[in-house]
Amino acid sequence: MESKPPDLTRDKLLQAAFCEIHRKGFQAASIANILEDTGLTKGALYHHFPTKQALGLAVIDEVIREQLDELIFRRLRESAQPVEALLEAIACMDRDATPEFVQLGCPLNNLMQEMSPLDEAFKSRLNGVLMLWKNAVEDAFTRGRELGVIRADVDCMAVALFVVSAWEGCGGIAKNLQSPEAYRMCMKQLHAYVRGLMVARQT
Amino acid sequence: MESKPPDLTRDKLLQAAFCEIHRKGFQAASIANILEDTGLTKGALYHHFPTKQALGLAVIDEVIREQLDELIFRRLRESAQPVEALLEAIACMDRDATPEFVQLGCPLNNLMQEMSPLDEAFKSRLNGVLMLWKNAVEDAFTRGRELGVIRADVDCMAVALFVVSAWEGCGGIAKNLQSPEAYRMCMKQLHAYVRGLMVARQT
DNA sequence: ACACATCCATACCGGTCGGTATGTAATATT
DNA sequence: AATATTACATACCGACCGGTATGGATGTGT
Numbered sequence: 001m002e003s004k005p006p007d008l009t010r011d012k013l014l015q016a017a018f019c020e021i022h023r024k025g026f027q028a029a030s031i032a033n034i035l036e037d038t039g040l041t042k043g044a045l046y047h048h049f050p051t052k053q054a055l056g057l058a059v060i061d062e063v064i065r066e067q068l069d070e071l072i073f074r075r076l077r078e079s080a081q082p083v084e085a086l087l088e089a090i091a092c093m094d095r096d097a098t099p100e101f102v103q104l105g106c107p108l109n110n111l112m113q114e115m116s117p118l119d120e121a122f123k124s125r126l127n128g129v130l131m132l133w134k135n136a137v138e139d140a141f142t143r144g145r146e147l148g149v150i151r152a153d154v155d156c157m158a159v160a161l162f163v164v165s166a167w168e169g170c171g172g173i174a175k176n177l178q179s180p181e182a183y184r185m186c187m188k189q190l191h192a193y194v195r196g197l198m199v200a201r202q203t
Numbered sequence: 204m205e206s207k208p209p210d211l212t213r214d215k216l217l218q219a220a221f222c223e224i225h226r227k228g229f230q231a232a233s234i235a236n237i238l239e240d241t242g243l244t245k246g247a248l249y250h251h252f253p254t255k256q257a258l259g260l261a262v263i264d265e266v267i268r269e270q271l272d273e274l275i276f277r278r279l280r281e282s283a284q285p286v287e288a289l290l291e292a293i294a295c296m297d298r299d300a301t302p303e304f305v306q307l308g309c310p311l312n313n314l315m316q317e318m319s320p321l322d323e324a325f326k327s328r329l330n331g332v333l334m335l336w337k338n339a340v341e342d343a344f345t346r347g348r349e350l351g352v353i354r355a356d357v358d359c360m361a362v363a364l365f366v367v368s369a370w371e372g373c374g375g376i377a378k379n380l381q382s383p384e385a386y387r388m389c390m391k392q393l394h395a396y397v398r399g400l401m402v403a404r405q406t
Numbered sequence: 407a408c409a410c411a412t413c414c415a416t417a418c419c420g421g422t423c424g425g426t427a428t429g430t431a432a433t434a435t436t
Numbered sequence: 437a438a439t440a441t442t443a444c445a446t447a448c449c450g451a452c453c454g455g456t457a458t459g460g461a462t463g464t465g466t
Contacts, residue, residue, distance in 0.1 A: 009443080009444080023320070024321070025228075025230070025317060027228070027230060027231050028230050028231075028321075030422085030423080031423080031424065031425090032422080032423085032424095040444080040445090041444075041445050041446075042424090042425080042426090042445085042446085043443080043444045043445045043446075044443075044444055044445080046424095046425070046426080047442085047443060047444060048443090051424080051425080052424065052425090103320055104320060105316065105320070109316070109375065110316060112375065112376075112378075112379040113308065113312070113313060113316045113317070113375055113378070113379075114228060114316070114317060116378060116379040116381070117226070117306055117307060117308070117378065117381075118227070118231075123379065123381070126379060127379055127380060130376070130379060130380075158388045158389075158391065158392055159392060161376065161385060161388060161389050161392075162369070162373070162388075162389050162392035162393065162396075164376065165369060165372040165373045165375070165376040165377075165389050166365070166368060166369035166372050166373075166393075167372070168372045168375055168376065169368040169369050169370070169371045169372020169373070169375065170365070170368045170369075170372070172312065172315065172316055172368070172371060172372065172375065173315075173333070173364065173367065173368040173371065174368075175315075175316070175319060175320065176315040176316075176319040176326065176329060176330055176333060177330060177333075178319070178320075178326070182364060185361045185364060185365075186361075186364050186365050186368050188361065189361055189362060189364075189365035190365065190369075193365075193396060196399065212413080212414080233452085233453080233454095234453080234454065234455090235452080235453085235454095243414080243415090244414070244415050244416075245414095245415080245416085245454090245455080245456090246413080246414045246415045246416075247413075247414050247415080248414095249454095249455070249456080250412085250413060250414060251413090254454080254455080255454065255455090
C-alpha cells in the first residue's frame with residue numbers, strides 16, 4: 001500500500017516556490033510568479049496550501065531540509081570517520097561552488113536572516129533545521145574525539161556552533177561579493193580551522 | 204564657513220529609515236511607517252530623497268557605515284597594538300550583545316543578504332563597507348605580523364576575510380537562535396581562533 | 407516690496423499584493 | 437447510476453505599496 005501518492009502538482013508548486021523564494025526572499029516572493037512558472041493558478045495553490053506562510057514553511061520542511069540532509073547531514077551521520085567526512089563536506093562545498101549558488105546564497109541562511117525576527121513559525125522551523133546541522137557537526141566532533149582524532153580539550157558543542165556559523169558566514173560574504181573565489185578562500189580557512197582541532201598527526 | 208547645515212529633518216528621516224529597515228529589511232520597510240515615526244509626510248521625504256532606493260543607500264553611507272566605523276574600523280586603525288585591538292573588539296561585541304541587537308542582527312549583514320543579489324547599487328555600496336571592514340582587519344593582521352605578534356605563515360588577507368565572515372556568521376546564527384548566550388559562545392570561538400594565529404607567548 | 411527658491415503638507419494615482427468566492431471537470435463512493 | 441469529494445480554473449476584492457502633482461508657508465536676494 002503506497003502511503004505517498006506523489007502529488008505532482010504540489011511538488012511543482014513547492015519547487016517553484018523554493019526557486020522564487022531563493023531568488024527574492026520570502027516576503028518579496030510573488031505568488032503570481034510562482035504560478036506563472038508552474039502554469040498553475042491560484043485555485044491550485046490555495047487548494048494545497050492555506051496561506052503563503054504555509055507554503056513557505058512547507059518549502060523549509062520538504063525542500064530545504066531534505067537538500068541539506070542529503071548534502072551534509074547524512075554524510076556526517078553515516079560516515080565511520082566523521083571528522084574526515086566533515087572536512088570533505090567543507091572541501092566539497094568549496095569545490096562545487098557554482099557562481100549561481102554563490103550569488104543566491106544558502107537558502108536556509110537567507111530565510112533565517114529574513115524571517116526569524118518577523119515570524120515565530122518560521123523561526124522555529126528554521127532553527128530546527130539549523131539544530132540538525134549543528135548537532136550533526138557536534139556529533140562528528142564528539143565521535144572524532146572518542147576516536148582520538150580530535151583533541152581532548154575541544155568543546156564540541158561550542159566548536160560545532162562556530163563551524164556552522166562560520167560556514168554560513170562564508171556563504172553570506174561570498175554571496176555579497178558574488179565571488180566563488182572569495183568563497184573558496186574563506187572555506188579554506190574554515191577547513192584549516194577544523195584541521196587545527198585535530199590531534200597533531202605524524203606524517 | 205560651515206559646510207554642513209545640520210538638516211534636522213533629513214537626519215530624522217535617515218534615523219527612522221534605519222530603524223525600520225533594521226527591523227523589517229529594506230523591501231518590507233514601509234515608507235508610511237517611517238513617516239509615522241517621524242511625524243513627517245511624503246512631501247518631506249521625497250523632497251530630500253528622490254526614491255526609496257536613494258533613502259536606503261543614504262542609510263548605508265550615512266548611518267551604517269558611520270556606526271561600524273566608530274565601533275570597529277577606527278579602533279583597529281588607531282591602535283598601536285592592532286591585534287589586541289581586534290581581540291578586544293571581538294570580546295567587546297560579545298560582552299555588549301544586547302538581546303535586541305542580537306535579535307535584529309547586524310544591519311550591514313542583513314542588507315547584504317537581502318539586497319546584494321537584487322540591486323547593483325546596493326551591492327556596490329554594501330561591498331564598499333564590507334571591504335572597509337575586511338581591510339581594517341587585514342591591516343591589523345599585517346601590522347601584527349610586522350610587529351612579530353602574528354605568525355609569519357598567516358595569509359593575512361584570507362584570514363581577514365574569514366574573520367569577517369565568521370563574525371557576521373556568528374551574528375546571523377545568534378539572531379536566529381535569538382540567544383545572546385549562543386552569540387557569546389560563538390564569538391568566543393572566533394576569539395580563540397584569532398589568538399591561535401598569534402605566535403606562542405611565553406607566560 | 408516683489409520675485410523666487412526652499413521646505414514641507416495634502417490629496418491622489420496606478421499597480422501589485424495575498425486572499426476569497428464561485429464554478430467546473432474529474433474522480434471516488436455507495 | 438446517483439452522489440459526494442477532490443482538484444483545479446476564473447474572476448474579483450480590499451489593502452497597501454511607492455511615487456507624483458499641487459499648493460501653501462517661509463525665508464532670501466534684490
